[in-house]
Amino acid sequence: MKSKIISVVLCLGVVLALTLVSGAPPPKVALAAGNDWGYEIQPNVTKVGFNENFTVNAVVTHYVGDSDTWQMMLRFDPALLEVTSVVRPTTLPNGQSPDPYPGEPTINNTAGWVYDGYGTPPMTPTINETFVFSTIHFRSKNATGTSPLNFTYEGSYYSTQVILVGGDYLNWTRVVNGTVMIGTPQLTVNVTPAGKGTVKANGTTLIGYPNTTNRSWDALVSLEAVNSTPGWGFVNWTGDVANPNAISTTVTMANFTQNVTANFAEQPAEISPVPTSLTFSGNVGGNMTNQTLQICNGGGYTLNWTANITGVNATLFSMSPKSGTNLTADECNLTEVAVNTTDLTEGTYHANITINSTDVAENVTVPVTLNLGVPAISASPTSLTFTTNEGENPADKTLEVCNSGTGTLDWSLADNAAWLSETPTSGSLVENDCDDVTVSVAASGMAAGDYSATITITGSPTVSVPVTLHIVSAMPSTPPVEPASLSASGLSISPQQVNPDQEVTISINVANTGGETGSYNAILYINGVVEDSQSVSVAPGMTKNVIFTVSKSDAGVYDVLIAGQSGQFEVVHTGWFGGGLGTGGIVVVVVIVIAIILALVFVLRGTRRTV
Numbered sequence: 304m305k306s307k308i309i310s311v312v313l314c315l316g317v318v319l320a321l322t323l324v325s326g327a328p329p330p331k332v333a334l335a336a337g338n339d340w341g342y343e344i345q346p347n348v349t350k351v352g353f354n355e356n357f358t359v360n361a362v363v364t365h366y367v368g369d370s371d372t373w374q375m376m377l378r379f380d381p382a383l384l385e386v387t388s389v390v391r392p393t394t395l396p397n398g399q400s401p402d403p404y405p406g407e408p409t410i411n412n413t414a415g416w417v418y419d420g421y422g423t424p425p426m427t428p429t430i431n432e433t434f435v436f437s438t439i440h441f442r443s444k445n446a447t448g449t450s451p452l453n454f455t456y457e458g459s460y461y462s463t464q465v466i467l468v469g470g471d472y473l474n475w476t477r478v479v480n481g482t483v484m485i486g487t488p489q490l491t492v493n494v495t496p497a498g499k500g501t502v503k504a505n506g507t508t509l510i511g512y513p514n515t516t517n518r519s520w521d522a523l524v525s526l527e528a529v530n531s532t533p534g535w536g537f538v539n540w541t542g543d544v545a546n547p548n549a550i551s552t553t554v555t556m557a558n559f560t561q562n563v564t565a566n567f568a569e570q571p572a573e574i575s576p577v578p579t580s581l582t583f584s585g586n587v588g589g590n591m592t593n594q595t596l597q598i599c600n601g602g603g604y605t606l607n608w609t610a611n612i613t614g615v616n617a618t619l620f621s622m623s624p625k626s627g628t629n630l631t632a633d634e635c636n637l638t639e640v641a642v643n644t645t646d647l648t649e650g651t652y653h654a655n656i657t658i659n660s661t662d663v664a665e666n667v668t669v670p671v672t673l674n675l676g677v678p679a680i681s682a683s684p685t686s687l688t689f690t691t692n693e694g695e696n697p698a699d700k701t702l703e704v705c706n707s708g709t710g711t712l713d714w715s716l717a718d719n720a721a722w723l724s725e726t727p728t729s730g731s732l733v734e735n736d737c738d739d740v741t742v743s744v745a746a747s748g749m750a751a752g753d754y755s756a757t758i759t760i761t762g763s764p765t766v767s768v769p770v771t772l773h774i775v776s777a778m779p780s781t782p783p784v785e786p787a788s789l790s791a792s793g794l795s796i797s798p799q800q801v802n803p804d805q806e807v808t809i810s811i812n813v814a815n816t817g818g819e820t821g822s823y824n825a826i827l828y829i830n831g832v833v834e835d836s837q838s839v840s841v842a843p844g845m846t847k848n849v850i851f852t853v854s855k856s857d858a859g860v861y862d863v864l865i866a867g868q869s870g871q872f873e874v875v876h877t878g879w880f881g882g883g884l885g886t887g888g889i890v891v892v893v894v895i896v897i898a899i900i901l902a903l904v905f906v907l908r909g910t911r912r913t914v
Contacts, residue, residue, distance in 0.1 A: 341363070341364040341479075342361060342362070342363060342375060342478050342479070343364070343478075343479035344359055344361060344377075344454075344479060344480060345359065346359065347479060348484070349482070349483045350521065351443045351485055352443070352486070352487060353446075353486070353487070356387070356440065356441070357442075357443070357483075359438075359439050359441065359452065360437070361375055361419075361435070362433055362435055363433065363435075363436040374418070374420030375454060378416045378452075378455050379415050379441075379451065379452055380450035380451065381412055381413060382448070383448045383449075383450040383483070383485050384450050385412040385442055386417045386440065386441055388440045389408040389410065389437050389440070390437065390440070392434065401421035404420050407420055419436075443483070443485045446485065446486075447486035447559065448485055449482060449483065449485070450483045452480055452483060454478050484520075484559065488522075488556040488557075488559055489515055489518065489559070489560050489561070490516055490524060490563070491561070491562045492512065492515075492564070493513040493514075493563070494512045494565050495564055499535040500535060500537060500565060501529045501531045502527065502529065503525075503526070504524055505524060505525050522556045523555055525551070525552075526540070526544065526553065526565075528540070528565040532567070533603075533632035533633035534570055534631070534632025534633070535567045535569050535570060535603060535632075536568065537550050537565065538566045538567060538568045540563060541563070541566060542563035542564055543555075543557075569603040570603040570604075571602050571603060571604060571662070571663065571664075572600055572602045572604045572605060572606040572630075572663055573600065574600075574608060574666070575667075576597065576599070576669050577596075577599060577635070579669060580669060580672070581596060581656075581669065583672070583674065584676075585675060586678060586711055586763075587644075587647065587676070587677055587710065588644075589644070593640065594639070595637055595640075596638045596656070597637055597638070598610070598627055599633065600631060600632055600633065602632065604631075606662050606663070607662055608626060608628075608658055609659050609660075610626065610657065610659070611656075611657055612654055612656055612671075614653055614655050617655075619642055619643055619644075620641065620642050620673075621640070621641045621642075621643075622639070622641075623638060642673055647673075648675070649710075651675075652672070652675070654671045674710070675709075675710065676709025677708050678709065678763045679708030679763060679764075680706065680760060680762035680765075682705070682766050683702075683705070684702070684768075686768060686769045687702065687742060687758075687770045688770075689770070689773070691744070691772075691773070691774055692775050692777060695746070695747060696743075699742060700741075701740065702740040702741075703737050703738070704732070704737065704738045704760060705735075706732035706734055706735065706736055706737075708734065708763070710734065711732070712731065712732040712762050714729060714732065715760075715761050717759055719757055720756030722756075722772070723758070723770060724742075724743045725758065726740065727740065742758070746774055750774065751777070753771070755770065755772070756772075757769055784818040785819070786818065787815055787817040788816045788817035789813060789821045790814055790816070791813050791866035791868065792868070793811060794810075794868040794870050795808075795809070795811070796808075796809050796863055796871070798872070799872045799873065800872065800873045800874075801854075802875065803857065803858060803874055804855070804856045807855075808851075808852055809827060809850070809852075810849060811865045811866060811868065813825065813839055813841055813846065813849055814846040816844070820842050821841055822840050823838070823841060825866060826865065827851045827863070827864075827865055829862070830861055834851070837849050855874045857874060858876050860873045861873070
C-alpha cells in the first residue's frame with residue numbers, strides 16, 4: 304500500500320512539473336538511473352493565419368547516461384489545429400537509423416494528441432548533444448485562438464510499448480512546451496479627445512476613430528500623430544508603442560489585438576505674426592507703399608494683444624490698429640504699417656514692432672527695415688551693330704539694362720527707327736539687378752546701305768544706345784560649273800587595204816561638252832585583243848583627235864574597235880615581190896637561193912671528175 308501511494312505522488316508531481324509556463328525549465332522531479340533527457344518545442348511560439356500549414360520540431364537534449372529508446376506525446380487543441388504528418392530524422396547522432404515502434408507515429412486529431420517513439424541500437428550519446436526527435440506538420444483551422452503544445456504522459460495506455468509506469472518520463476530533466484497563435488492580428492487606433500487630431504499609419508491617414516485594421520503577425524507599423532485641429536496639439540501615446548512621447552513612433556503586431564491611443568490637448572495662446580519681419584525699399588524722395596502685418600493666435604484658447612513701435616527710428620513708422628481682442632485659434636487681426644521718408648537721405652533705417660499679451664509667457668518682436676537708395680541706370684553693350692545681306696534679317700542681339708546704384712530703378716525704353724524693336728520695353732530693378740532686352744531688326748524689305756538709330760532708356764539717368772545697321776548688296780549668283788562630259792566619235796581607218804607590213808592609220812575624235820577639263824583613255828582593239836591605248840586631256844568645249852598607227856604582215860581582214868565604234872582593214876598579197884616580199888616571200892627566196900647553191904656545188908664536183 305505504501306508503494307502505491309508513493310507512485311501516485313510521483314505521477315502528480317510529474318504532471319504539475321510539465322504544466323509550468325513555456326520557456327521556464329521545471330525542476331527535476333525524479334531521476335531514473337542511467338537516463339537524463341530534456342524535450343523542447345522549437346519554435347517556442349508560432350503565429351499563423353487561418354488554414355495555414357506550418358511545422359514545429361520536438362528537440363531532444365541528452366544530459367547524462369545511456370539510452371536505447373526515445374518517446375514523446377504532444378497535446379494540442381483540436382478545435383484550432385490538426386496534425387497532417389510526423390517526420391523522423393533519417394540518421395541519429397550515433398549514425399544509425401531510428402527503429403520505430405509498431406504502428407507509430409500515432410495521430411489523434413479528435414482528442415488532440417500525437418505520439419511518436421522509436422528505439423536505437425545501444426549507444427552512449429554525446430553529453431549535452433541536441434537533435435531533432437521529430438518534425439510535426441500542422442495545419443491551422445478557421446478559428447481564432449491560442450493552442451498549447453504540451454509534452455505529456457498518458458500512463459499505462461502505452462506502457463506495453465514504451466515505458467514501464469512512466470519511468471522514462473520522470474527523468475526528463477527539462478521540458479519546454481510550445482504555443483501556437485491562430486488568427487489575424489488587428490490594430491485599433493483611437494484619438495482622444497475625439498476630433499482633436501488624426502493619426503497616420505504607414506503614411507496613410509486613418510479615417511474614423513477608433514480605427515481597426517487587419518495587420519500581419521509581428522509587422523512593424525509606423526504611427527504619426529497629426530495636429531489637425533487649430534489650438535490642439537499632441538501630448539503622448541498610450542498603448543504598447545516604442546516611444547510613447549514621440550509624435551512619430553512604431554507598434555509591433557505581436558498579439559491578436561494592439562490598442563493604441565493618440566492623446567491631444569488644447570494648447571495655450573500663441574502670438575504668431577505674419578510675416579515675421581517687414582522691409583521697405585525705395586528711392587530717396589519717393590513714396591513708400593504701406594505693408595500689411597497679420598497678428599494671429601497660433602495656439603489655443605483666446606489671445607488679446609497690444610503693439611508698440613520701438614527703436615532709434617521708431618518715429619518713422621506707424622501702425623494701425625495697435626491692439627486686438629479675443630482671437631481664437633488660427634484667427635488673425637490685419638494691421639497696416641506705414642513709413643514716412645520725408646527729408647531722409649540714402650541709407651538703411653531700423654525699428655521694431657513689439658507685440659505683447661497677458662495670455663502668453665513671451666512677447667514677440669517684428670523687425671522693420673527701411674532701405675533708401677539712389678538708383679543708377681547702365682546698359683551693356685553701350686552700342687549695337689547689325690550686319691546682314693540684302694533681303695535678309697540679321698540675328699537678334701541682347702541689351703542688358705542694370706541698376707548699378709542703390710534703391711529701386713524703374714526703367715522704360717523707346718527707339719526712333721521703324722525697323723527696330725525691343726522686348727521688354729520696361730522693368731523694375733533693385734540694386735545690382737539686371738534685365739535682358741532682346742533687340743530685333745526687320746531689314747528684309749530694305750535696300751542695301753548703312754542705317755542708324757538710337758535706343759533711349761529712361762531711368763536715372765537717361766541712357767542712349769546707338770544702333771548701326773549694314774545691309775550688304777546681293778551679288779549675282781554664279782551658275783554651278785558642269786563637270787567634264789567626254790564622248791568619242793568619227794572613227795577613221797586609212798588605208799583600208801594594204802600590203803603586208805604596210806602601216807594603217809586609225810583615229811577617233813574625243814569631244815568634251817562639259818564645263819571642266821577631263822581625261823579620256825582611248826583603247827584600240829584589233830580582232831578583240833587590246834592593240835594599244837592612249838590617255839588624252841580635253842579642255843571644256845574642245846575636241847582632240849587620237850591617232851594610232853598599226854601594221855600587219857599576215858594577209859587577212861582585221862576588225863577594229865574603239866569606244867564602241869568599229870571598222871576593218873585588209874592586208875593582201877600582190878605576187879612574190881609586188882608590194883614587197885613579206886615574210887612568206889623572203890622564205891621562198893631563201894629556199895631558192897639554197898637550192899641554186901646546192902646545184903652549183905653538184906655541177907662543180909662533176910666537172911672535176913671529168914678532167
